[in-house]
Amino acid sequence: MKQLQVDVAVIGAGSAGLAAFRAAGVHQQSVLLIEGGAYGTTCARVGCMPSKLLIAAADAAHTAAGAARFGVQAGPLRIDGNAVMARVRAERDRFVDFVLDGVEKIPLAQRLRGHARFVAPQRLQIDQHTQVDAGRIVIATGSQAQVPAQFRAAGELAIVSDDVFGWRELPPSVAVIGTGSIGLELGQALHRLGVRVALFGRERLTQLTDPVLQQYARGCFGAELDLRLGAAILEVRRDREEVILVSRSADGARHEERYSAILCATGRVPNLQALALEHAGIALDGRGVPLFDPVTMRCGDSAIFIAGDASNERPLLHEAADQGRIAGDNAGGYPAIKRGLRREPISIVFSDPQIALVGRSWQSLQSAGAGRFAVGQVSFENQGRSRVMLQNQGLLRVYGEYGTDLFVGAEMIGPRAEHLAHLLAWACQSRMTVAQMRTMPYYHPVVEEAVRTALRDLQEQLLHGLPPIEHCTDCTPGT
Numbered sequence: 436m437k438q439l440q441v442d443v444a445v446i447g448a449g450s451a452g453l454a455a456f457r458a459a460g461v462h463q464q465s466v467l468l469i470e471g472g473a474y475g476t477t478c479a480r481v482g483c484m485p486s487k488l489l490i491a492a493a494d495a496a497h498t499a500a501g502a503a504r505f506g507v508q509a510g511p512l513r514i515d516g517n518a519v520m521a522r523v524r525a526e527r528d529r530f531v532d533f534v535l536d537g538v539e540k541i542p543l544a545q546r547l548r549g550h551a552r553f554v555a556p557q558r559l560q561i562d563q564h565t566q567v568d569a570g571r572i573v574i575a576t577g578s579q580a581q582v583p584a585q586f587r588a589a590g591e592l593a594i595v596s597d598d599v600f601g602w603r604e605l606p607p608s609v610a611v612i613g614t615g616s617i618g619l620e621l622g623q624a625l626h627r628l629g630v631r632v633a634l635f636g637r638e639r640l641t642q643l644t645d646p647v648l649q650q651y652a653r654g655c656f657g658a659e660l661d662l663r664l665g666a667a668i669l670e671v672r673r674d675r676e677e678v679i680l681v682s683r684s685a686d687g688a689r690h691e692e693r694y695s696a697i698l699c700a701t702g703r704v705p706n707l708q709a710l711a712l713e714h715a716g717i718a719l720d721g722r723g724v725p726l727f728d729p730v731t732m733r734c735g736d737s738a739i740f741i742a743g744d745a746s747n748e749r750p751l752l753h754e755a756a757d758q759g760r761i762a763g764d765n766a767g768g769y770p771a772i773k774r775g776l777r778r779e780p781i782s783i784v785f786s787d788p789q790i791a792l793v794g795r796s797w798q799s800l801q802s803a804g805a806g807r808f809a810v811g812q813v814s815f816e817n818q819g820r821s822r823v824m825l826q827n828q829g830l831l832r833v834y835g836e837y838g839t840d841l842f843v844g845a846e847m848i849g850p851r852a853e854h855l856a857h858l859l860a861w862a863c864q865s866r867m868t869v870a871q872m873r874t875m876p877y878y879h880p881v882v883e884e885a886v887r888t889a890l891r892d893l894q895e896q897l898l899h900g901l902p903p904i905e906h907c908t909d910c911t912p913g914t
């Protein structure tokens with residue numbers, strides 16, 4: 436058995452692990468990067484990038500199919516599934532190669548291949564070949580999609596998102612289970628590429644928490660997609676190269692349908708089980724995730740740090756990179772611990788129309804005290820630029836705080852929501868008031884004009900819409 440002694444060991448060479456490795460290295464310590472799977476990161480290999488490549492192809496098909504509405508005849512639409520998937524894979528490989536180039540620049544002595552698990556708080560066992568004693572350890576093991584037991588009868592026809600990006604052809608039909616961001620993005624893209632898709636979910640679409648937007652989303656996506664919210668899956672059977680899915684829809688009707696595959700998009704689970712965290716000497720929550728401080732990424736008062744999807748906090752790429760940087764910096768500078776920069780929350784679903792959340796969600800404001808916050812809104816249905824582009828679907832809801840006039844968050848469905856969300860997240864992080872945001876320039880005709888309208892509505896509510904008084908210290912009985 437080989438023995439190694441290092442100052443910092445980073446488990447996982449994904450986006451969080453690579454950021455942690457670089458940040459720890461700045462402190463000129465001996466740092467070791469341990470990777471059990473393939474190099475290349477989830478983001479580039481099977482996550483953000485290939486999913487957006489598939490969506491880009493779907494957008495092209497959708498634009499061509501809708502061109503006649505502008506008086507432009509694009510001819511009969513034909514989708515070459517083989518060419519679509521070839522581009523997805525080729526461009527994806529290019530992104531992966533950029534990551535691999537970076538990994539190869541790391542000296543071999545600082546890289547170790549194999550799966551790590553704890554045998555003591557500062558000792559890791561790597562497969563059966565190496566034992567690593569590390570002064571500090573960063574857990575950056577990511578997360579994985581899983582096929583729930585209910586669907587395993589479908590055998591290899593029950594797949595997860597990773598599998599989609601290995602396809603050589605588009606299948607004739609897919610049942611997508613799960614209406615979170617990955618289920619909606621992939622389900623809509625496949626539908627627009629000519630695949631027969633049914634989307635099964637519970638009551639909610641994506642992470643939108645505002646009930647007004649949830650209702651809008653159901654109408655808007657339900658008009659295009661075969662959306663089966665509230666359906667129960669009764670039975671899954673395999674019949675040669677097809678899966679038979681028996682379900683009961685929300686109205687009680689029984690359906691028996693055949694699909695070429697079942698895509699399970701039922702949520703991702705942090706990769707923690709194989710780490711044997713019971714030997715790490717750190718406290719875990721009820722789901723086995725280490726308890727940590729989100730501004731230092733330190734687990735309790737240990738010399739163990741956590742970053743990325745493994746932390747189960749905000750499973751997004753930019754958060755993984757931020758958390759990795761903070762964890763690596765603190766592992767490298769240990770015992771000095773610094774608070775790192777955590778940004779205003781922003782998340783985007785690349786559906787059409789897009790969905791985004793910024794700052795504090797409607798739900799979190801409700802828990803803080805519904806009467807403390809006002810809501811402004813604007814519809815995109817008659818918004819000038821949105822109508823020009825024939826993308827006039829959606830609703831933006833902005834939230835402000837009574838008394839301080841601060842802009843605190845927004846949820847939205849709408850055209851170019853990815854850009855509106857950034858604008859609003861920057862305002863939120865800058866702690867701008869609604870009045871200050873209204874003094875900013877707005878060009879014409881742009882989708883951003885809708886933000887101005889929503890903010891005007893919000894300011895009206897803040898000025899004139901009286902919040903319900905929950906507890907008034909000045910009030911005497913009877914007033």
Ligand SMILES: Cc1cc2nc3c(=O)[nH]c(=O)nc-3n(C[C@H](O)[C@H](O)[C@H](O)COP(=O)(O)OP(=O)(O)OC[C@H]3O[C@@H](n4cnc5c(N)ncnc54)[C@H](O)[C@@H]3O)c2cc1C
Nearest residue numbers: 447449450451471472477482483551577743744750751752
């Ligand atoms: C389909 C899809 C679309 C997405 N789209 C977006 C998007 O548009 N925008 C966005 O912000 N985010 C998106 N995400 C999420 C984003 O990809 C992740 O949040 C991010 O990649 C997580 O990075 P990470 O470093 O935590 O994990 P990873 O990149 O998965 O890295 C973890 C690494 O740890 C290794 N590992 C695990 N266990 C061990 C062990 N015991 N020993 C050694 N090595 C180990 C793994 O092999 C892996 O290489 C998407 C994800 C998916 C799946």
